[in-house]
Structure formats: C-alpha cells, structure tokens
Amino acid sequence: MFLVTHRAVFSRSCPSPWTENYAVLGGRPAVSSSGxxxxxxxxxxxxxxxxxxxxDLLAERWYANRMDDSLVLVVLYNYRHALELxxxxxLRALVxxxxxxxxxGDEAPEVVEKVGKKLAQTHQLSVLTGYLVQLAPMFRMRLRDDVTSLCDEVHALDPSGQALRYSMVKGQGGATVPARPDPLYVxxxxxxxxxxxACTTLDLLFDQITNVQDWQVNLGPDYLRQRR
Structure with missing residues (x-):
C-alpha cells in the first residue's frame, strides 16, 4: 500500500524553502526602512x-494549435472582463x-454622482461605455468610436457577464435556457x-487621467487657482 501525501498549495505565510513554483497574490509587503x-x-x-x-496568450495558442473551440469562450470572457475592469x-479616476x-457648496454634475453609485453594481459594457462617453469630455478626453463599437458587440453577446461562463443561463421568466442555442462564428x-x-486605449486613457491627478495634487483645484 502506497501512502500518497499532498503538499499544501496555498499558504498565508512565505513558504520555506522558497522555489520558483510559487506565485504571490494579494497584498505584497512594501519596502520601507521603518518596516x-x-x-x-x-x-x-x-x-x-x-x-x-x-x-492574448490563449488566442495565439488556439490559433497556432487549432485547439478545441470551447477554449474560445475563455478567450472571449477574459477579454470581456479585461474591458469591464x-x-x-x-471611470473611478474620472469621478x-x-x-x-x-x-x-457646489455639487458635482448629476451624472458624476450617478456613476459613482452605479459603478460597483453594473457589469454591462454598454452602460459603462455610455458613462465614459459622458465623463471623458469634462477633461477634454474622448473614448474612440471603435472601442465603443467593440464593447457594444460584446455586450450584445453577453450583457451581464454570465453567457460566456456557462452553457445554460437564466432567461426570461427565470427559465433556464441555452446560452448559445444557435451557431456563433467568431x-x-x-x-x-x-x-x-481597445484594452490599450483604456490603458492610455487611464494614464492621461493619472497625469491630470498628479497635476491636481501639485497645483490644487481650478476654483482655488482662479482666486489667487
């Protein structure tokens, strides 16, 4: 009889001995002289x-090796979630x-308050792009039309982020229905x-608004600068 032992795969403390097999997720110790x-x-x-x-990697692997088409669902879902995030x-940075x-004594535009409240609740790409189209011009930025178009297409395919994760989903009236009853060619x-x-465009927008925030921290809000 053979005794099979299993090493723990998760740990809250740094494993010893350390090997290159380990990845570090979550809060990482910050480097500080004070500790x-x-x-x-x-x-x-x-x-x-x-x-x-x-x-990106899975799409390249699927194409190079002609792997099972079900893997394309994972490709689509990962891109979808990357776009949502x-x-x-x-949007959070803009707000x-x-x-x-x-x-x-003044109030932020109504749409700003709405976005701030709704952001954690919605997973719909078309709603999120709609918010961004409204807020970006407040800092002379804009969301490119091709990004909006792609997000609308993905939204039509999977409005809530569920259809790409399951073979069966909840339909109208609460009944369970096939997520893809008809062929979908991708x-x-x-x-x-x-x-x-599209993901790169969002990265660049985030860089732009981060630069704006650095400027705000250094110079203060515009309403104060106008009084000086």
Whole structure:
C-alpha cells in the first residue's frame, strides 16, 4: 500500500524553502526602512492587464494549435472582463478628478454622482461605455468610436457577464435556457486584435487621467487657482 501525501498549495505565510513554483497574490509587503508601511495591494488596472494578457496568450495558442473551440469562450470572457475592469478603472479616476474640482457648496454634475453609485453594481459594457462617453469630455478626453463599437458587440453577446461562463443561463421568466442555442462564428484573430487595441486605449486613457491627478495634487483645484 502506497501512502500518497499532498503538499499544501496555498499558504498565508512565505513558504520555506522558497522555489520558483510559487506565485504571490494579494497584498505584497512594501519596502520601507521603518518596516511600518502598509502592504501594496493589487489594483483593478493590474487585474485588467492580467486578464487581457491571458486572453492574448490563449488566442495565439488556439490559433497556432487549432485547439478545441470551447477554449474560445475563455478567450472571449477574459477579454470581456479585461474591458469591464479597464472601463471601471478609468471611470473611478474620472469621478475622483471631477469631484476634486467641485468647489465647497457646489455639487458635482448629476451624472458624476450617478456613476459613482452605479459603478460597483453594473457589469454591462454598454452602460459603462455610455458613462465614459459622458465623463471623458469634462477633461477634454474622448473614448474612440471603435472601442465603443467593440464593447457594444460584446455586450450584445453577453450583457451581464454570465453567457460566456456557462452553457445554460437564466432567461426570461427565470427559465433556464441555452446560452448559445444557435451557431456563433467568431473570427478569433480579428477579435483578439480589436479587443487588444481597445484594452490599450483604456490603458492610455487611464494614464492621461493619472497625469491630470498628479497635476491636481501639485497645483490644487481650478476654483482655488482662479482666486489667487
């Protein structure tokens, strides 16, 4: 009789001995001379990049090796989630920057308050792109039409982020129905190209609004600068 032993695959403390087999997720110890710094937490921007990268790699592998078509669902879902996270990252930053510019006693535009409340609740790409189209011009930015178009196409395919995860989903009246009752033909390389470009566009928008936030921190809100 053979005794099979299993090594724990998850640990809350640093494994010893350390090997290259381990990945580190979650809060990472911050480098600080005092040793009192808070851990560096993951960000949604990092996760968006991770989902996009996974989709890129799997799409390339599927095309090169003609793997099972069911893997394309994983490609689509990973790109979809990368887009959702990317949109939310940009929207949160825009909301913060717009509110920073609101003078005491004034109110932020109604759409800003709406986005701030709805952002955590919605997973619909078309709703998120709609918000971004409204907010971006407040800082002389815009969401490219090809990004909006792609997000609308993905939204039509999977409005809530469920259809790409399951073979059966909840339909009208609560009944369970097939997620894909009819054939769906996907040009995988073309979709990967467009989705990758859309993710890159969102990254660039986030960089732009981050630069705006640095400027805001250094110079203060516009309503104060006008009084000087």
């Amino acid at each position: 009192a710094a808070a851990p560096e937490l993951e960000t949604d921007a990092e996760l968006a990049f991770a989902f996009r990268t996974a989709a 990317g949109l939310k990252v940009v 913060d920057s717009i509110k920073f510019e609101v003078a005491p 040009d995988v390389p073309e979709f990967a190209r467009r989705a990758g470009e």
